[in-house]
Structures are given as structure tokens and as C-alpha cells.
Amino acid sequence: MSGTARAQLRQLARDPVLFVLLMAIAVSIAVFVIYPLIKVLLASFQVDGAWSFAGYAELAERKLYRNALINSLGVGALVGVIGVAIGFVNAFVLTRLDVPGKTLLHYLTILPIISPPFVSAVSILFLFGFNGLVTRQLLGLQDFSIYGFHGVVLSQVFTFAPIAYLSLRGVLASLSPTLEDAALNIGATRWQAFWKVSFPLALPGIASAFLVVFIESMADFGNPLVLAGAAFPMLAPQAYLEITGSFNLSRGATLAIVLLIPSMTAFAIQRYYLSKRQYITVTGKPTASTSKVVSPAAKWLLYGVALLFALLVTAFYAVILVGAFTKVWGFNYAPTIAHFLYVFDVGFESVKDTLVVALVTTPVSGLLGMLVAFLVVRRNFPGRTALEFGSILSFAVPGTVVGIGYIMAFNAPPLVLTGTLAILVACFVFRYVPVGIQSGIAVLRQIDPAIEEAAQNLGATGLTTFRKITLPLIAPAFFSGLVYAFVRAMTAISAAIFLVSANWNLMTVQILNQVGSGRLGVAAAFSVVVIVIVLVAIVIISSLVNRWSRHTSMVRF
Amino acid sequence: MTDSIRIVGLNKAFASPDGGTVAAVRDINLEIGAGRLVTLLGPSGCGKTTLLRMIAGFEEPTSGDIFFGDKRMNDEPPNRRDTAMVFQSYAVFPHLDVFENVAFGLRLRKLGREEIARRVDKVLEQTGLASYARRSPSQLSGGQQQRVALARCIVMEPRVLLFDEPLSNLDAKLREQMRVEIRELQQRVGITSIYVTHDQVEAMSISDEIVVMNAGVVEQVGTPHAIYARPSSRFVADFIGKANFLTATVADGETVEISGVHLPVAEMPARSPGETVAAVLRPEAIHLSPDAGPFRGTVRRVMFLGNIAEYLVEVDGVGSWIVDSANPAEAPLHRVGEPVFLTPSRHALHLLP
Ligand SMILES: Nc1ncnc2c1ncn2[C@@H]1O[C@H](COP(=O)(O)OP(=O)(O)O)[C@@H](O)[C@H]1O
């Protein structure tokens, strides 16, 4: 160990509580993030207990797996392009144009983010399935099938375009329209001002949004499982089927690694673009919000596109809501509350389990995220970069890979966790903490470190400083970390489906099961319950964080 | 209870981006008597903040020791050193009101409610913040925020008070007022204090002693008067006030000769006659007259500054001198191009070692 490293450790060890916490975090990341990945990697090179490349050779040979890879990549790329296009238009309309109803439009656009990722798949079945409202009742089509490439792409676009929208909104908001004004001023046409000035400046942000959507699409499990169909294999559901259908762990692991590689590559490139973006976000002055590069006609056209997307989102959710109260969709549209009775009777255990998991996960994940951000930004220790990397790595690891890793890692001693609450909580905490960490780091970098040093100087230990000073100061990041953790714990499926058990079941898994057995009404009722719980939770979390961070009264220790 | 501070062989090297190291503080030895206010003075980047932060415990020395009284502090974390630091950026807690900012450290010591209220109120009174107790820092001016930072430190009755350029963000008038207040407060509470600044006037006006630093090393330690009158190096002479640098030849044990003129000096370093020495002559220690004096020169530039007039005079056979003459409004100024005679005050010439 170098002299600096030793000096850093010595200094850190003078604050024993923080030191122990740091060690605990490092060990947890090794156990719950790195170790399962290594397990999957090793398993992918083992066939019948012997080391071999046969698993990969077989994948390359068999058409099913080759197609799964090609299909997943193709869907990911197309969803990325369409999602970013929609996201960009909506972000442009909402940040740059002077149009009515922007707040409502914003919330409608991001609605899909807080619902289970395959709610739109259920909606699509209601509308375009074999007994779909549009395809069967309105158009009377007999031989139309929504299953396959087009179904998955349609559903994923609705699921992931809002993510592109949110990140592009940030990008566009940080670009000063005065740059466009300057271009117009020196004689550029509107078209040139946009394509030669704004677009190139936004390009790193656009690339980054594309890669994020690509990663999400590759990792998506629910939409493909519902809508891909047997003739259109995709990687994530295929890996799941290998394990739960054929009990072929090693094949599942190999598919998982094949799934992991494009995701990790995209993640690495995205990190690179993100680091480049920093150069252009610094504009200093607040910017006037309206853009002059669009002609009135173009303005209303763009507005129309944004409105259409929001309307479709609304329609999808309305269909879910109506479907949840409809006896048998496609045959008998009489209203009923039977589906909800089912949810709160037979399905009540899973509602309860989901809530428990989410309620345990949320504070742990929220606090862990802020603590890691604090340590990474404010403390020097050997392996700091590795800790930061390890803690955000899971963002790029598809849930399917994590799920397979967990059942391989925690099914046998030294650490047996399968079937417990702990395995679900650990999985959710470490999978969803990166978002909290990232926003915590971003906010903390803006705060003068002297404020925390002043607290220490007045006698506060590292942990007290974190609790009494850092955490209240980074409350906005803490809030987004908490909300994200809660939403994801309520809506996640891809890793969770490997980890649920008779004792601990989740609503999302129930939704998929109901879809699988054709009971779309119950699936819709479950979805409505999830969305309502999430909305209520966001309101509660936001009021708690507000009350707690704004109070300027006495601080108790 | 306050302590003397002793710093022995202190070094701090930072890793530099290119893979090497930057020596921010080099082999510093220093003794600061209990209850005194000592200033670390030097240009930006000379290592003042680094030295202060090592004393507070925020930086780990590369080598060397720090003692408060007889106790070696190297292994104490910042929160157990019982120092209180006023930061350049104030660093008031933005989410706490003025009272809670000041009470913060006392609450950590788990003192009783009444005692906390009593001590905080007293300090708020002393710092003129009594009527702002329930204000949030965002509603305070820069000067008031700096008072909060100061009150937050004083209330702790720490062993050592540390100031890192506390006034550099304030405007000039407020700066003058605050340094008087800080000095008075420090005298009243009698806590050993280390005050970092790059402003020599500020240093002269509040310190018992000044430590002049340059490029990580201590150039000179002394009272403001000693540092000004008897700088130990060209750097110190130049950094503290204005100075004319001359080359003189030692004549005998008491006088030196400059361009044929013999001048007495207060202190003669160990030199033999005939050797040349570097000498410092302060601008205000030179008298200008139109008709008589040992040196002759020509006025090249005049600046009227109100309390003084500053001349640049080309002295025959010597070079250019800056000359300050006091109370310039009383008589007409010498004009550019005018011949003048110059007389250094007796014993004003200081020889550098
Ligand atoms: N954390 C650090 N890492 C690397 N170099 C540093 C660090 N802090 C200070 N330095 C360097 O040490 C030298 C002294 O800095 P500082 O003590 O801040 O000077 P001053 O307070 O006198 O202006 C400077 O060259 C500065 O660049």
C-alpha cells in the first residue's frame, strides 16, 4: 500500500463509525453486486460441471438463440430511435415553445415511469389483442396478431420514451436559446440555426438518452414476455424460460452474459457522453424560454405530436382503468368490482408482501445512496473510484442477469437467502441505489465542503455531520432517491421474478401470471392498485422530506 | 482555557495531477504563546490555508508534529481538537437559523437547555446579532453571516480560534470595522488565535505577531513593528509596505556609504568594511526639499493620494526611489521634471542580513 493510501486510511479510521460503515458498504457491494455477476460468468463457462466454451458455441449454432440476440438488439435500437425522437419533440415543446397546458402535458408524458413497465403491454392486449377493442370490435379483424416485433416495439416505446423525455428535457433546458438568437442574428435561417447550433450542442445528450433507452429495452422483461410470442424469441425472457422451464442454469447464465455485453458496452459509452455533456451545461444566466427557430406552423405541428403522445398515454391508462372494472373484455362489457375483490382477497398476500418489500427497501436504498455519495465526494480513501463504480454498475446490469446471479449466489452456503424477504430487499436496494447515488453526487458537488467541515470543527463526528448537515442539504437528491427506490420496488419484475417464493410474492409477478392465464381484468385491477399506491407514496414521501428538511427549529442529537 | 501552540518540523506535500508532489508547507517550526493573536501572512498559494487546516485537523501532515500545550494533536480528528474555525466562505448552516447555528456545537456537547440559551444569547449580544436570532442565514448580509460564523466559534470557548481570510468577501469599509471587532473580541476572550490573510494592512492592524510565509516556508516571525522596520529578507520588505532597495558599501561599524554619501545604520550585520550589503529604505523615511540634502534627483512622477503624495524620483548615481511625503495638502507639490534634494531619516536605513 502506498504512503498516501495508508495516510488516508489512518485519517478515516479516526472516525470509527464512518469507517465501519464504509467497510460494510464495500463488503455489501462485493457480495450483492459483484459476487452474483461472477457466479453467472463462471456458470456460463461450465457445462455439466466441467470448464468449457460449449455453452457459447451452442448459442452461436442454434437459430433460436441467434435470433433472440438479433431480435433484442433490433428492438433495442429501434425503440431507442423512436423513443428519443418522441422524447426530443416533447422536451422541445415543453422547454422551448410557448404553448398551453404544459404542466399537464409534462405529467401525462411521464406517467408511464411510475407504473409497472408492462402496463402498456396489458393495455395493448386490451386494444389490439385477439379480443381487442380496436382490432376485433371496431375493425373486425380475424387474423391480426399483435404478438411479435411490432407489439414489443409499440409497448416499449410507450414505456421508455418518457425516460428519454426526462433526460432530454434536462439537456434542452441547459442550452441557452440566446445561442440560436445569435445564429439568427448573423443571418442563419431557422433551419440552419437549429441544425447547426442547437442540435450539435444537444447531440451528446441525445446520444446518452438513446443509450439509456437501449439499455432499458435490452433489459426489459415484462413487455417481451407478454407480447413477443413464441415466434419472436428475445434474450431476457429466453434466459428466464431456460431456467424456470428447462432448469438449464448454465444455458440461462450463458444467455445472461450475452445479454450483459451490449448493455455494459452501451453503459460505458453513455458514461463517456455524460462526462462530455458537462462542458456545455454551464451557461450561467437563466434563459428566456421561448425559441424563435420554429415557424408557427412547425410549432403547432410539434405541439400536435407531443399532444398525441400524451393522449395515447392517457388512452392506455384509461383502458387499464376501464378494463379493471369490466367483466370480460371483448365479450361482456358490464361493469364489475369483482377483479378488485379478487385482488384484495386471493391477491392480498402479494399486495401486503409488495408493500413490505417496498417499505423496507425505500429508506435503506435512499439513505445508502446519500451515504455513498457523501463518502465518494467528501472522503478520500483507497478504492474510492472502485466503490463509486461498483455502486452504480448495477444500473447497467439487466434484471434478468441479476436475478440469475442471485439464485446462483444465494441458494447455497455460505449465504442462503432464497425465499426470504432479505433477498428481495438486497436485490432492490443494490439494483436501484445508483440513481440516488448519482443525484446525491451531483447535488453534493455544488455544496461548499466548508459547511460540513464547520460542523466537524464544532465537534460533530462524520456520521453526525452526515445526519445533521449533509442530508438536509441534499434533500432534493434524497427525495428523488427515495421515490425512485419506492417506485421501482413496487414495479420491478425482471430480477424479482426469479426471487419470489410462496412466502414472499409480488404484485408485478401476479400481474404477469394473470396475463399468462388470460385474466386481463385482474391484471388491470392489480395495475391500478400499484399505480394508486405509488401516487400516494410520492405525496407522502414528498411531504415528509419537505417537513424534515425545512424545519429550522432545534436540532436534537 | 486556552493553549499555546507548537509546530515542529511540519511538512505537507500534495499529490499533483502530473503524478509528482507539490510541497505546500515545508519544514515549519513555530511557537505561538497562549492568548496571542498571530497572523499567517503571505501571497496566495504560499501554504497558509494548508497550515491552518493541518492545525484544525482537516489535512494530515506529511511529517512533523502539532502540539496544543503539551499534548500532541496529530492523531486527534478535527471534531476532538477543540479548535473553532471561521471559514473564508462563512460556511454557516443554511438550513438552521442564527440561534441554531450558534447553538450547534453546544448541543453536540449535550449541555442543558438553559445553559445553551444563556451562552448563545450572550454571544449574540456580543456580536450584535441579538435581534436576528430567528432569522435564516439567507436573510442576512455578508457581514452578518460572517458574524454568525464568528459567534458560532466564540460560543464554544475553544482552545484555539482559527480564521481563514474571514474578511476577504466583505467590502472595504466593513472589512476595517470587522477587523477592529475581531481584535477586540479576541482580546476580551483571550483565546489563542491564528489568523490567515494575504492583506498586510489587515495583518499589521490586528496581530500580536506576524508570520510571513512564502512558497511554503516561514520567511520571518515578529511583531508588526519589527517586521516592518527590520525585515529579514527582500521578500518580506517588499511584501510588507513599499520599499526602496539599495546597494550599500560598509564603511565602518556604524555607517555605510551609498554613492559617496555616508549614512548611519541602527544595526550593523557582521560584515567587514568594503563589503556590499543590500539595504531597505522606506518611502516615508525620505525627506524631499527644493534646496538642500545629501542626494540630488529629478521628479519623474507625482501622485496625490490625499494623506500622502507619492513621488518617483530619479536619484543621481543611485536609481529610482519612491518617496512619500506626508500632509501634502499643506504646501505646493513638486512638479515633474523639477530638481529636488533627498534626505533619509536618521537610522532609517535597514540592512538585510
Ligand atoms: N487539496 C490539495 N491538493 C493539491 N494541492 C493543493 C491542495 N490544497 C492546496 N494545494 C496546493 O498547495 C499550495 C498552497 O495552497 P494554500 O495552502 O491553499 O495556499 P494559500 O492559502 O496560502 O493561498 C498551492 O500550490 C495549492 O495549489
Ligand SMILES: [Mg+2]
Ligand atoms: Mg488560502
